[in-house]
Amino acid sequence: MAAHSLGFEGDDNVFPLEPPDEDSAGAAAIVAEWVLDRRLELKLEAKQVATAAETSPSTYSRIETGRGRVHPKTVARVLDVLGFKHGPDRQVFMELVKEAAGKGWLTSFHDAAPGFIRRYYSMESRAYLLRTLETRVVPGLLQTPEYARAISSHTLPADGVGMSGRIVELRMERQRRFFAGERAEAAFFFPLSVFDPEIGPRRMIAAQIEHVIGLAETPGVMVRIIPPRLPVGLTVTAITLLEYKTGSKSNELIYEDHGDVGQYYMPRARTRSLFENRRAMMELVWSVAMEFDASLDALRAKLEEYRD
Known part of the structure; x- marks a missing residue:
């Protein structure tokens, strides 16, 4: 997927034409999508928005496509024209723009995960509703540090095992930010078989199950167990x-x-059919999940079983 960016040229800072890595592409794509x-x-033509915002059509196009450099005051005027003059909606936009410029907390974990993972974490933190289907391991937001460390050690290549500590640190920071204060409502769908692989001692698996139960009993978090054999074929992690x-x-x-790469789908003309296909697949899985x-x-x- 081609990288996009929303670069800003301010009096005191200049953000790059292209993001420094893949972290920011997803955030910039969402800003462009929403604009x-x-x-x-509002049934407006791009030229109408550009005129009302006192900018050129080409400059406005850079905002709407997520490419190129745009002055922050110009972006503010565009938001005004589109009705985002104040309040939480405007704040969300500006936070996404900041993330798109590669200035978020994830930049300090550049060494701990590939760009597509960090990009997803950035997207996740901005959502107000999250539903995730995991087929092989406990969903990352529900993992204990010990379980996360064991998973990392089992999946990393021999020359990357030394990075396990940093990966766990990233995952725990992700969890801390997700569950702190106001957060997205979250539903997690996975089979009981995620607890079967012997990746560590039974006490560790028991502690992991207990942790999942504890989180499931907190407001805004739902856990649904899915059958071991799903009615659809899944080739994704x-x-x-x-x-x-x-x-x-x-x-x-x-x-x-997919384990080694991540892919985004939005309900726009370019990826609408792929988006709708995957959404229908997810709804089918949700329909067969336990209450x-x-x-x-x-x-x-x-x-x-693990306590016996």
């Missing part, structure tokens, strides 16, 4: 639906994790 959708919702809200409109994005109470009972029964 375009908002303009279409994980797939997540993220939902963002600006004004009265919700915007969705689907992220697929919440039954899922908790299944987890408690699994915990007793």
Whole structure:
């Protein structure tokens, strides 16, 4: 996927024409998506927005496509024209723009994960609703440090095992930020088989199950157990639906994790059919998942197996 950027030239700073790495591409793509959708919702032509914002059509195009350098005052005027004059919606936009410029907390973990992983973490932190389907391991947001360390040690190549500590540090910081204060409502779908691989001592697996149960009992977090054999063929490690809200409109994005690469799908003309196909697949999986109470009972029964 081609990288996009929203670069700003300010009096005191100059952001790059292209992002320093892949971290920012997803954030810039969402900014561009929302600006375009908002303009279409208002039934405005791009030239009308540009004129009202006192900028050229080519400059506005750079905002809407997420490419090139734009002065921050110009972006502010565009947001005004589109109805984002103040409040949380404008704040969300500006935070995404900051992330798109590669200035977020994830830049300090450049050595701990590839760009597509860091890019996803950035996208995840901006969502107000998250639904994730994991088929092989415990979802990352639910992992204990010991489990995360064991998973990293088992999946890293021999020359990368030394990075396990930094990877765990990144995952724990991701969790801390996600669960601190106001957060997205989150639903996690996975089979009980994620606890079966012998990646560590039984006490570690038991502690991991207990941790999942504890998180599932907190407000805004739901865990649903799915059958070991799904009605659809999945070739991805994980797939997540993220939902963002600006004004009265919700915007969705689907992220697929193939293990060594990540892919985004948005309900735009270019990827609409792929997005709709994956969303339908996820809805089918959700429809066969155990209800919440039954899922908790299944987890408690699994915990007793590891305690015996």
